[in-house]
Amino acid sequence: MSRKIAMVVWSKTGNTRLMSKAIKEGAENAGASVEVFKSYNFGIEEAKSYDTIAFGCPAMGAETLEDTEFLPMYETVKPYLKNKKIFLFGSYGWGDGEWMRAWREDAINNGISLFREPIIAKEKPSDDILDKLKSVGRELAFS
Numbered sequence: 001m002s003r004k005i006a007m008v009v010w011s012k013t014g015n016t017r018l019m020s021k022a023i024k025e026g027a028e029n030a031g032a033s034v035e036v037f038k039s040y041n042f043g044i045e046e047a048k049s050y051d052t053i054a055f056g057c058p059a060m061g062a063e064t065l066e067d068t069e070f071l072p073m074y075e076t077v078k079p080y081l082k083n084k085k086i087f088l089f090g091s092y093g094w095g096d097g098e099w100m101r102a103w104r105e106d107a108i109n110n111g112i113s114l115f116r117e118p119i120i121a122k123e124k125p126s127d128d129i130l131d132k133l134k135s136v137g138r139e140l141a142f143s
């Protein structure tokens with residue numbers, strides 16, 4: 001069955017955007033349609049209308065999600081993400097992925113069941129990570 005997937009992406013220098021493109025490619029090759037949103041275009045109504053949503057945001061600030069656009073959007077839609085298929089991804093730099101561990105834990109503590117473990121990339125995603133993300137796209141399309 002063809003699936004409709006929403007992807008909400010924030011990226012400053014393009015690394016998380018590259019990750020999102022790999023997911024989109026994998027999902028579309030598997031027959032799904034993928035709608036990509038900027039943070040400020042995604043709200044409660046959009047969250048309600050998709051069963052499958054991928055969120056991408058790099059580590060910003062001090063091991064936090066970007067906090068002027070992405071985080072306010074995420075906090076707004078968070079109560080509406082239960083019983084959906086949610087996937088988290090993003091790029092980081094000098095840290096060790098702490099921002100994603102915190103994001104994952106916060107999601108689980110809020111009753112959000114993650115579709116699979118998040119995927120992170122140190123700066124620009126490697127080909128290996130892009131391949132993994134294409135597979136995630138396929139899995140999101142079929143499951």
Ligand SMILES: Cc1cc2nc3c(=O)[nH]c(=O)nc-3n(C[C@H](O)[C@H](O)[C@H](O)COP(=O)(O)O)c2cc1C
Nearest residue numbers: 011012013014015016058061063091092093094095
């Ligand atoms: C303002 C700012 C804050 C950042 N904070 C962190 C951080 O806390 N931890 C980390 O590992 N990387 C941090 N980085 C590095 C970015 O997460 C990294 O460069 C990432 O690849 C950017 O993704 P993007 O290209 O999708 O914007 C920060 C970068 C900027 C510009």
